[in-house]
Amino acid sequence: MGNQKVLSRSAIRRQREREERYQTILRAAETLFYEKGYHQTSITQISDLAEVSVGTVYFYFKNKEDLLIHLLDEISFLFRSRIGKEFKNTGESLDGIMKAGYLFFDEFCRLFPEKLAIMYRESVGQSSLVNECRMNHQAKIIGDVEGAILQAAEKMGFDLPGQDTAEVIAVSITGIFDSIASHFLFSKKRSGDLKSVGDDAITFLIGGIKNLFVPKKAKI
Amino acid sequence: MGNQKVLSRSAIRRQREREERYQTILRAAETLFYEKGYHQTSITQISDLAEVSVGTVYFYFKNKEDLLIHLLDEISFLFRSRIGKEFKNTGESLDGIMKAGYLFFDEFCRLFPEKLAIMYRESVGQSSLVNECRMNHQAKIIGDVEGAILQAAEKMGFDLPGQDTAEVIAVSITGIFDSIASHFLFSKKRSGDLKSVGDDAITFLIGGIKNLFVPKKAKI
Amino acid sequence: MGNQKVLSRSAIRRQREREERYQTILRAAETLFYEKGYHQTSITQISDLAEVSVGTVYFYFKNKEDLLIHLLDEISFLFRSRIGKEFKNTGESLDGIMKAGYLFFDEFCRLFPEKLAIMYRESVGQSSLVNECRMNHQAKIIGDVEGAILQAAEKMGFDLPGQDTAEVIAVSITGIFDSIASHFLFSKKRSGDLKSVGDDAITFLIGGIKNLFVPKKAKI
Amino acid sequence: MGNQKVLSRSAIRRQREREERYQTILRAAETLFYEKGYHQTSITQISDLAEVSVGTVYFYFKNKEDLLIHLLDEISFLFRSRIGKEFKNTGESLDGIMKAGYLFFDEFCRLFPEKLAIMYRESVGQSSLVNECRMNHQAKIIGDVEGAILQAAEKMGFDLPGQDTAEVIAVSITGIFDSIASHFLFSKKRSGDLKSVGDDAITFLIGGIKNLFVPKKAKI
DNA sequence: GATGAATGAGCGTTCATTCAT
DNA sequence: TATGAATGAACGCTCATTCAT
Numbered sequence: 001m002g003n004q005k006v007l008s009r010s011a012i013r014r015q016r017e018r019e020e021r022y023q024t025i026l027r028a029a030e031t032l033f034y035e036k037g038y039h040q041t042s043i044t045q046i047s048d049l050a051e052v053s054v055g056t057v058y059f060y061f062k063n064k065e066d067l068l069i070h071l072l073d074e075i076s077f078l079f080r081s082r083i084g085k086e087f088k089n090t091g092e093s094l095d096g097i098m099k100a101g102y103l104f105f106d107e108f109c110r111l112f113p114e115k116l117a118i119m120y121r122e123s124v125g126q127s128s129l130v131n132e133c134r135m136n137h138q139a140k141i142i143g144d145v146e147g148a149i150l151q152a153a154e155k156m157g158f159d160l161p162g163q164d165t166a167e168v169i170a171v172s173i174t175g176i177f178d179s180i181a182s183h184f185l186f187s188k189k190r191s192g193d194l195k196s197v198g199d200d201a202i203t204f205l206i207g208g209i210k211n212l213f214v215p216k217k218a219k220i
Numbered sequence: 221m222g223n224q225k226v227l228s229r230s231a232i233r234r235q236r237e238r239e240e241r242y243q244t245i246l247r248a249a250e251t252l253f254y255e256k257g258y259h260q261t262s263i264t265q266i267s268d269l270a271e272v273s274v275g276t277v278y279f280y281f282k283n284k285e286d287l288l289i290h291l292l293d294e295i296s297f298l299f300r301s302r303i304g305k306e307f308k309n310t311g312e313s314l315d316g317i318m319k320a321g322y323l324f325f326d327e328f329c330r331l332f333p334e335k336l337a338i339m340y341r342e343s344v345g346q347s348s349l350v351n352e353c354r355m356n357h358q359a360k361i362i363g364d365v366e367g368a369i370l371q372a373a374e375k376m377g378f379d380l381p382g383q384d385t386a387e388v389i390a391v392s393i394t395g396i397f398d399s400i401a402s403h404f405l406f407s408k409k410r411s412g413d414l415k416s417v418g419d420d421a422i423t424f425l426i427g428g429i430k431n432l433f434v435p436k437k438a439k440i
Numbered sequence: 441m442g443n444q445k446v447l448s449r450s451a452i453r454r455q456r457e458r459e460e461r462y463q464t465i466l467r468a469a470e471t472l473f474y475e476k477g478y479h480q481t482s483i484t485q486i487s488d489l490a491e492v493s494v495g496t497v498y499f500y501f502k503n504k505e506d507l508l509i510h511l512l513d514e515i516s517f518l519f520r521s522r523i524g525k526e527f528k529n530t531g532e533s534l535d536g537i538m539k540a541g542y543l544f545f546d547e548f549c550r551l552f553p554e555k556l557a558i559m560y561r562e563s564v565g566q567s568s569l570v571n572e573c574r575m576n577h578q579a580k581i582i583g584d585v586e587g588a589i590l591q592a593a594e595k596m597g598f599d600l601p602g603q604d605t606a607e608v609i610a611v612s613i614t615g616i617f618d619s620i621a622s623h624f625l626f627s628k629k630r631s632g633d634l635k636s637v638g639d640d641a642i643t644f645l646i647g648g649i650k651n652l653f654v655p656k657k658a659k660i
Numbered sequence: 661m662g663n664q665k666v667l668s669r670s671a672i673r674r675q676r677e678r679e680e681r682y683q684t685i686l687r688a689a690e691t692l693f694y695e696k697g698y699h700q701t702s703i704t705q706i707s708d709l710a711e712v713s714v715g716t717v718y719f720y721f722k723n724k725e726d727l728l729i730h731l732l733d734e735i736s737f738l739f740r741s742r743i744g745k746e747f748k749n750t751g752e753s754l755d756g757i758m759k760a761g762y763l764f765f766d767e768f769c770r771l772f773p774e775k776l777a778i779m780y781r782e783s784v785g786q787s788s789l790v791n792e793c794r795m796n797h798q799a800k801i802i803g804d805v806e807g808a809i810l811q812a813a814e815k816m817g818f819d820l821p822g823q824d825t826a827e828v829i830a831v832s833i834t835g836i837f838d839s840i841a842s843h844f845l846f847s848k849k850r851s852g853d854l855k856s857v858g859d860d861a862i863t864f865l866i867g868g869i870k871n872l873f874v875p876k877k878a879k880i
Numbered sequence: 881g882a883t884g885a886a887t888g889a890g891c892g893t894t895c896a897t898t899c900a901t
Numbered sequence: 902t903a904t905g906a907a908t909g910a911a912c913g914c915t916c917a918t919t920c921a922t
Contacts, residue, residue, distance in 0.1 A: 018881090037345055039259060042916060053883045055920085064917065124344040125257055135407045142403070161420065168400065168420040175399025176392045183362070183391045187355045200381065200388040200432060207431020208424035230901070238906080263892065273908045275895085284892065450922070458885085477785055479699060483913060493887045498914065564784040565697055575847045582843070601860070608840065608860040615839025616832045623802070623831045627795045640821070640828040640872060647871020648864035678902095702895060713904045715899085724896065 022060050025050045026074070029067045034114035038068060038122040065126075069133050072123055075115045076137035082108060084141060087148035092155040094209060097148055097173070098202055105198025109181050116181050138174065145170035149209065158213035165212055173205050242280050245270045246294070249287045254334035258288060258342040285346075289353050292343055295335045296357035302328060304361060307368035312375040314429060317368055317393070318422055325418025329401050336401050358394070365390035369429065378433035385432055393425050462500050465490045466514070469507045474554035478508060478562045505566075509573050512563055515555045516577035522548060524581060527588035532595040534649060537588055537613070538642055545638025549621050556621050578614070585610035589649065598653035605652055613645050682720050685710045686734070689727045694774035698728060698782040725786075729793050732783055735775045736797035742768060744801060747808035752815040754869060757808055757833070758862055765858025769841050776841050798834065805830035809869065818873035825872055833865050 028050035032041040043064055047054045061067045083100045090096035109116065123134045149166045153159070160166055180201050184190045190197075248270035252261040263284055267274045281287045303320050310316035329336065343354045369386045373379065380386055400421045404410045410417075468490035472481040483504055487494045501507045523540050530536035549556065563574045589606045593599070600606055620641050624630045630637075688710035692701040703724055707714045721727045743760045750756035769776065783794045809826045813819065820826055840861050844850045850857075 014881090039346075043918085044916080047884095054918085055883050056881080058918070059881070121345045125259075125341045125346075127257075127260070138403075139407065161423075162416055164417055165420050168417055169424060171399050171403045172396045172421055172424050175395040175403075179391050179395025179398060180388065183358075183395075187359070196382055197384055197388055200385050201392055203381075203431050204389060204392050204428035206428075208426075208428035211423050211427020211430070212420060234901085234906090241906090262890080274893085275908050276906075278893070279906065279908095454885090454922085461885090477787075479785075480787070482911080494914080495887050495916085496885080499885065499887095504913065561785045565781045566699075566785075578843075579847070601863075602856055604857055605860050608857055609864060611839050611843045612836045612861055612864050615835040615843075618839060619831050619835025620828065623798075623835075627799065636822055637824055637828055640825050641832055643821075643871050644829060644832050644868035648868035650871070651863050651867020652860060674902095703897085704895080707905095714897085715904050716902080718897070719902070 021050075021052065021056065025052065025057055025060055026067065026070060030071055030114055030118065033068065033071070033122045034117045038126060065130060068118070068123060068126070068130055071115075071118055072130070072133050072137055075112075075119050076140065078112070078115065079108070079119075079141065080144065084144040087144045090148040090152050090155075092152075094152055094156075094206055097145075097152070097209070098206060100148075101177075101198065101202035101205065104177055105180070105194040105201065109185060109194045109198075113181075113185050117186060120178050120182055121186065142167065142170045142174055145173050152209075153213055156213070157216050159216045160212060161214055169209055169212060172208060176201055176205055241270075241272065241276070245272065245277055245280055246287065246290060250291055250334055250338065253288065253291070253342045254337045258346060285350060288338075288343060288346065288350055291335075291338055292350070292353050292357060295332075295339050296360065298332070298335065299328070299339075299361065300364065304364040307364045310368040310372050310375075312372075314372055314426055317365075317372070317429070318426060320368075321397075321418065321422035321425065324397055325400070325414040325421065329405060329414045329418075333401075333405050337406060340398050340402055341406065362387070362390045362394055365393050372429075373433055376433065377436050379436045380432060381434055389429055389432060392428060396421055396425055461490075461492065461496070465492065465497055465500055466507065466510060470511055470554055470558065473508065473511070473562045474557045478566060505570060508558075508563060508566065508570055511555075511558055512570070512573050512577060515552075515559050516580065518552070518555065519548070519559075519581065520584065524584040527584045530588040530592050530595075532592075534592055534646055537585075537592070537649070538646060540588075541617075541638065541642035541645065544617055545620070545634040545641065549625060549634045549638075553621075553625050557626060560618050560622055561626065582607070582610045582614055585613050592649075593653055596653070597656055599656045600652060601654055609649055609652060612648060616641055616645055681710075681712065681716070685712065685717055685720055686727065686730060690731055690774055690778065693728065693731070693782045694777045698786060725790060728778075728783060728786070728790055731775075731778055732790070732793050732797055735772075735779050736800065738772070738775065739768070739779075739801065740804065744804040747804045750808040750812050750815075752812075754812055754866055757805075757812070757869070758866060760808075761837075761858065761862040761865065764837055765840070765854040765861065769845060769854045769858075773841075773845050777846060780838050780842050781846065802827065802830045802834055805833050812869075813873055816873070817876055819876045820872060821874050829869055829872060832868060836861055836865055 025046065028046050029041070032045055032049060036045075043054055043057055046067070047057050050057070057067075061070065083103050086096050086100035086103060088096075089099075119134070119137075123130055125131075146166045146169070149160075149169050153166070160169075162168075180194065180197060184194055184197055245266065248266050249261070252265055252269060256265075263274055263277055266287070267277050270277070277287075281290065303323050306316050306320035306323060308316075309319075339354070339357075343350055345351075366386045366389070369380075369389050373386070380389075382388075400414065400417060404414055404417055465486065468486050469481070472485055472489060476485075483494055483497055486507070487497045490497070497507075501510065523543050526536050526540035526543060528536075529539075559574070559577075563570055565571075586606045586609070589600075589609050593606070600609075602608075620634065620637060624634055624637055685706065688706050689701070692705055692709060696705075703714050703717055706727070707717050710717070717727075721730065743763050746756050746760035746763060748756075749759075779794070779797075783790050785791075806826045806829070809820075809829050813826070820829075822828075840854065840857060844854055844857055
């Protein structure tokens with residue numbers, strides 16, 4: 001029993017160290033992908049920054065692509081935890097959508113610009129697997145928004161004119177998020193303060209949604 | 221004189237052949253960048269598809285990056301010729317902007333999906349030179365749209381609430397173009413018919429613009 | 441403790457293997473540069489002869505130029521260890537210089553013709569970095585000889601007529617070494633036996649030195 | 661007859677133009693080989709500087725190597741015309757050899773540093789054909805000097821101790837020429853004024869020669 | 881688990897040379 | 902003769918990945 005406890009402790013410690021290593025490597029990759037770009041970053045550079053050997057990187061991740069995919073998964077999870085949640089909380093108004101917008105521009109863009117860069121820049125135009133993964137995540141987020149739109153329309157007593165209208169709105173909203181962040185964060189290099197810009201963008205997208213909400217009428 | 225004419229003719233023919241070769245190579249690059257991605261395309265593949273030697277590719281273009289930059293220039297020119305023009309024609313209403321939207325979704329997306337892919341996907345996250353070039357072109361297009369917004373607001377007697385509002389609108393609009401095209405063309409692989417989707421997107425963005433147009437009041 | 445020793449041993453062995461590999465590659469480069477010339481030798485040929493992969497060559501050396509520079513460093517070190525030392529031992533006569541000459545012609549030319557070829561032939565007219573390196577080494581050797589001349593003149597009670605005389609003598613002596621070796625070893629392909637030729641050359645250069653040693657007189 | 665004269669004139673003109681073109685190209689090659697090095701110079705650069713097309717270069721010269729070989733021939737001819745001649749004029753003293761030295765250091769080094777660079781630097785360590793050519797020319801020059809030494813010894817009533825002594829002297833003298841020029845012109849970048857340096861070098865080599873001249877005695 | 885030396889396919893690029901005009 | 906576009910073999914070099922220790 002005593003023996004077991006000792007083993008258990010060391011096992012726990014090893015488990016913790018494993019997790020730490022994993023994180024160290026992933027953070028190193030994130031930093032370098034953000035700063036130098038995915039293709040311009042080599043595994044050796046990642047292992048150097050993470051202070052492990054190349055072999056260790058390959059112990060924790062299948063290959064370079066796998067690192068990017070794990071980052072995408074993580075980013076997608078973070079995004080949906082913080083922002084997608086708000087979309088789901090949409091009640092009888094568009095407040096949830098506005099709240100989501102505020103969270104994105106005021107908080108997410110400020111705290112995680114490197115994550116946005118990886119999602120919107122570094123994972124674009126890479127291997128088909130990465131692309132698929134990225135599109136999957138985008139689809140989920142779009143789905144979140146689409147759900148919010150449908151629910152809001154329903155609760156607020158509106159119809160949507162076309163078959164794809166909710167999807168179009170969702171794609172437009174995520175597109176606005178993406179383009180505003182990319183333009184002001186990466187092209188114009190505003191250091192994270194997207195508050196006023198974000199407010200305008202939210203006003204814009206709310207106007208856009210309302211313009212597609214049509215009074216309910218008897219369906220054929 | 222006859223001699224001169226002959227020389228002239230052969231010179232003209234040679235000139236035409238040069239232009240044709242140049243185009244053949246550029247089209248081959250476009251096709252492959254679109255189909256396989258920029259990094260996944262090698263110069264040898266381009267020269268094979270263009271049915272010239274590797275050396276010939278390097279005779280017409282400085283290097284691989286140069287091919288992409290020439291494509292971007294071409295695409296930007298085409299885009300601004302076809303669509304940017306409409307933005308500039310904005311008069312006393314938002315009709316010009318709507319017209320631009322129709323042209324983009326009905327025509328540009330149908331005729332030149334590969335050009336959109338190169339602008340929105342393959343040129344993203346590449347070398348800094350390419351990125352700069354891409355950002356330059358985007359900035360010009362955003363400038364076109366911004367100009368249209370400012371003019372429309374002025375002519376229609378509206379104010380824009382914030383300092384960056386026109387820019388935010390412009391970025392949002394181009395972001396919607398980008399995201400709708402990418403989502404429906406590349407993720408969902410609709411073969412070019414973006415008519416109904418485009419209509420909704422245009423309704424959306426018009427609503428967005430109007431929501432940021434505020435009645436003019438005396439400025440402090 | 442046993443464990444530590446084992447680790448230590450394997451570490452030592454690995455270290456030794458590393459050193460061996462390094463030497464194998466450098467020797468392969470030396471052989472090929474000598475036999476075929478620097479430009480006519482490709483990295484693949486070097487890696488083939490060294491029985492390693494191309495990548496391994498690049499693991500040990502930065503690039504092709506680096507190989508040549510390491511060879512030059514090595515040769516320079518060897519030369520100065522064996523021959524430069526004698527120049528420094530110059531006492532009250534020219535015996536040290538004669539000794540250096542014997543060592544060069546009887547020993548160095550016999551044992552290391554390929555090193556002479558690399559120093560005097562293959563490293564000439566290459567990249568500016570290589571040239572600089574070569575000139576640096578030559579300058580050091582010339583400096584060694586110059587020092588010997590100055591010391592001998594001083595000890596033997598002679599003046600040197602001009603400001604640059606010692607340098608001229610030094611350059612002439614190294615030039616004689618170079619030209620005799622190149623002519624008889626590479627042009628006439630005498631297989632290393634430069635004894636009699638060397639004796640004459642030494643007599644020649646001693647005569648040259650003495651002809652520039654002038655009796656000391658009160659300087660103005 | 662009139663016709664013939666016209667043809668003749670134009671033929672002469674054409675002949676003259678041909679010769680001019682040939683010279684223009686050769687001079688361009690010389691300049692570039694000197695300034696950038698043989699390997700760092702491309703045919704295109706030569707044709708650009710000569711203001712002709714690449715094809716024209718190939719009309720006048722078989723290939724790139726051929727350009728270098730023609731330059732070597734030319735330089736060798738020039739050298740032997742100016743300096744070798746003096747060696748041949750050696751009479752009953754070493755004055756001819758001294759005269760040759762003055763001509764080399766005072767005149768040749770000042771007027772034609774680029775030619776020396778091509779002979780002593782750019783043509784070293786190239787293809788075997790070039791090397792052979794260079795060695796041939798060197799051999800001729802060495803032969804000139806050797807002849808002068810033999811004649812001077814004879815006329816002055818001296819013997820030479822060894823079988824190769826005259827050759828050793830000749831090789832040493834040319835080696836001194838080479839090394840002094842290379843060191844002061846190319847390494848230390850003295851702009852051509854090698855007068856005082858040359859005087860010392862000549863004193864040196866005269867001393868060297870005399871030290872190998874032994875009083876004639878009955879041979880065994 | 882961790883290491884890092886070794887691999888080698890594959891890349892972008894150069895440039896001497898040719899030849900139809 | 903003169904042109905210069907076209908060729909393609911050959912190069913130096915990179916880097917994701919493997920595996921013996």
